Amino acid sequence: MTCDDVSMVLEDPQTLLRAVAAARGWVLGAVPAARVVEVRRGLEGAHAAGSFDSDFYDLELADAFHWEPPAELGEARSVIVVARPVTAGRLVFRVGGRTIPVVVPPTYRRFRAVGQEMVAQVDQVLRSVGHRAVAAELPKKALAVGAGLARYGRNNIAYFPRMGSYAQIAAAWSDLPAGEDPWRQPAMLEDCAACRACVVACPTGAISTERFPLHGELCVTHLNEWPGSFPDWLPGSAHNALVGCMRCQTTCPADKDVAGWVEDGPVFSDEETRLLLAAVPREELAAETLAKLDGLDTFMEHGLLCRNLAAVLAGEI
């Protein structure tokens, strides 16, 4: 970096933010706060046009977002979107002398901690130049794509350069002026034009070649994030992760460079696996087991993790 480069970084908060993000391997963009109104209209318009199953919309989308900026910020001028690479986890469950690997998809591992850290970093940098950032619960893919940071895959996941779909996204309201508006209309990856791999791999037909968006009500992730029994129509073979589903990511050629981003551990002993399959309450588990579970930080309620584990292991034992 030359002296001129350094002084430019120091003068322009957005350049400074991007430089800090890039140094960590993250990508960052800022859109005018008014774009949130447009995203909201798009989502509500799609709902009014019947694009979503109504039960699915009520459960997953109707109350998922806080469209208004927090009063504590004063005037919200921009929304800052950040994405960072994340790895999947490969847990091991011992059952009768066998070791069975079970995946935790990227973005579920240390879900809360990673998201909070991203916003805290942005806030810290902005405070050094007299501005602030406050976490935003908004449609993060739509904002990342609109900010020009990512493109949609046919599977509806956002793909980022060098991270593919293995990216955790965070958004924050800020009083920083957005500067030049980078907004882009949503576009699909070029790789998708001649590819249907995710459509074929999806165990429930949730991805369609006929329409965007996803049939979310059919997605295994939706089914295993929510309480209750799995529907009768869901084949046992559809379960492939402790929570979520990896089929449309592991088969995606656009993810070939990141498919190996998997971290091992922890290992659950025969006895620990037995207790989890029996859905023994957390209070009755050993501190060591709880530490392993809590280390995952998946945001999932204990009973649901036990239910999902039983469904994944059912095909193995």
Ligand code: B12
């Ligand atoms: C609801 C939700 C779900 C639902 C619904 C998924 C969905 N596609 O909406 C369920 C439970 C099924 C789900 C599943 C998963 N999710 Co989710 N989910 C969310 C949540 C809370 C909201 C997403 C949302 O805005 N949905 C509304 C839809 C309509 O928005 P959209 O997909 O952006 O749709 C836009 C496009 O369709 C576009 N559009 C319309 N027409 C057209 C036409 C074309 C050609 C194009 C290109 C676009 C386009 O307009 C729509 C509206 O803006 C976000 C968190 C957040 N706050 O954003 C996480 C989030 C999107 N999920 C995430 C992840 C990781 C997943 C899973 C991959 C997890 C897993 N491995 O199991 C799966 C993937 C399933 C899939 N194939 O999409 C990540 C995304 C990371 C990334 N790189 O994209 C997020 C951001 C959470 C996080 N951890 O940070 N999820």
Ligand code: SF4
């Ligand atoms: S599997 Fe193929 S069609 Fe699906 S998102 Fe990846 S590149 Fe696109």
Ligand code: SF4
């Ligand atoms: S996460 Fe699984 S069920 Fe959901 S769309 Fe992808 S492959 Fe289909």
